[in-house]
Amino acid sequence: MVLGYTRIGSAVRSRWWPADPPPMALAGKRILVTGATSGLGTAAVHGLLELGAQVFVLGRDPAKVDRTVGEAVAASPGAKVVGEICDVGDLDDVRRWAADFAGRVPALHGVLHNAGTMTGDERVTTAQDHELTLAVHVLGPHLMTGLLLDRLRAAGAEGGASVVWMSSGGMYGARLHADDADDIEYRNGSYDGVQAYARTKRMQVVMAQQWAGAVADDGIRVESMHPGWAGTPGVQQNLPRFERLTRPLLRSAADGVDTAVWLIATRPESGPGHFWHDRALRPVTWSGRGGPDEREVRRLVDYVVGATGMPLPH
Ligand SMILES: NC(=O)c1ccc[n+]([C@@H]2O[C@H](COP(=O)([O-])OP(=O)(O)OC[C@H]3O[C@@H](n4cnc5c(N)ncnc54)[C@H](OP(=O)(O)O)[C@@H]3O)[C@@H](O)[C@H]2O)c1
Known part of the structure; x- marks a missing residue:
């Protein structure tokens, strides 16, 4: 399994x-990529542009967004790239950004929830x-998905939309709830940044499954990877x-990021886990x-809905 995570894994598969x-x-x-100013997000921008998409490059730092947009246009002259400023956390x-975006964009065919961060022990x-x-x-990706749902549905009615949550293999080592006290926010007791990272990556997989079920009839596929x-x-x-x-x-x-671009571009049939790696469930x-x-899932969903004020659609 460990070798599978490396470049050897993808080369063989x-x-x-x-x-x-x-x-x-x-x-x-039209495809939105969050965390687009670095690493996997920037690579996704380039991969999606190569397939002819109009790409919305979302980041929280205007200078990094400008640089990413400039480099994308330089690499793909004539490419349709738009910078978007929003702190997903x-x-x-x-809410501010989504209201503005929804006023400018009639239909959204894809979202890659890629923004990610890791804290230390504080x-x-x-x-x-x-x-x-x-x-x-x-919380941010859930709220964003809900606020953009009408735009995703519009694309769903045109032939299909995709939402992909970029999780991590680190989620395998994390339980959804550490214990029955269910301190999702680590408000009490000690804090471990690596554990918090892995647990929220597990939560992303669960939330993607919940969204997948909720919007399946709207022509919207939701996956995690x-x-x-x-x-x-x-x-x-x-x-x-x-x-x-x-x-x-x-x-x-x-x-x-290959699997994210492939998922958005091909919208393959999925399965109950909705969790992908190297183009396979x-x-x-x-x-x-x-x-x-x-x-456990209900406890998480209730918490996320309560914290964001955004219900899952029925
Ligand atoms: N690389 C891997 O091997 C690996 C493995 C497993 C999972 N992942 C996941 O893949 C995703 C991308 O990781 P990466 O390795 O490419 O990391 P990265 O190079 O650190 O890129 C992360 C991106 O997320 C953005 N971001 C962070 N907090 C944000 C916020 N509050 N609002 C908006 N954007 C924010 C960063 O913007 P700033 O520059 O402004 O901070 C940056 O553009 C993450 O979700 C990560 O958990 C990566």
């Missing part, structure tokens, strides 16, 4: 994985006093030792059994 999307598979489609900013909180990784990985191990600025910065040790084996960013637990039970 690519010999028999499903075909690439046809050229210009995304011509006329700030729920008020998500609990960091957002403007709304949420633990940072929960806000960036779960993990990229394996890819050499990105985020890995260099947050896991320097791991990066040094594994450098020769790490995937390129384009290789890591994967189990959501190491044992191959189903994920968290219904009661």
Whole structure:
């Protein structure tokens, strides 16, 4: 399994994985990528542009967004690339940005929820006093999906829309709820940034499953995936030792994000777990059994809905 996460895994699997999307598979489609100013997100922007999409490059730092847009246009002259400024972890900013975006864009064919962050051993909180990784990985993307739902439905009615949550293989080692006290935000007791990261990545898989069921009749496919191990600025910065040790084996960013671009461009048939890696559905637990039970899932969904004020659609 460990080798499978490296560039060896994708090199071997690519010999028999499903075909690439046809050229210009995304011509006329509008796709939003969050966390687009670095690593996997930037690679996704380039991959989606190559398939003819109009790409919305969302980041929280205007200078990084401008740079990413400029580099994308330089690499693909004539490409349709639009910069979007939003802090995904700030729920008020998500509301502000989504209202503006929805006023400009009639239909949205794809969203890649890719923005990601990792904290150290100190609990960091957002403007709304949420633990940072929960806000960036779960609350912000959930709220954004809900606020853009009409635009996704419009694309769904035109032939289909896709939403992909970029999770992590690290989610395999995390339970949805650490214990019955269910301190999702780590408000009490000790905090461990690596554990918080892995748990919110597990939550992303569960939320993608919930969304997939809720919007299946709207022509919207919702999936989650993990990229394996890819050499990105985020890995260099947050896991320097791991990066040094594994450098020769790490995937390129384009290789890591390949499955996200493929999912958006081809909208393959999915399965109950909705969790992908290297263009194939994967189990959501190491044992191959189903994920968290219904009661645990309900607790998470209730919490996310309560914190964002955004219900799941019926
Ligand atoms: N690389 C891997 O091997 C790997 C493995 C498993 C999962 N992943 C997942 O893949 C995704 C991308 O990771 P990466 O390795 O490409 O990391 P990265 O190089 O650090 O890129 C992360 C991106 O997310 C953005 N971001 C962070 N917080 C944000 C916020 N509050 N609002 C808006 N944007 C925000 C960052 O913008 P700033 O520059 O402004 O911070 C950056 O553009 C993450 O979700 C990560 O968990 C990566």
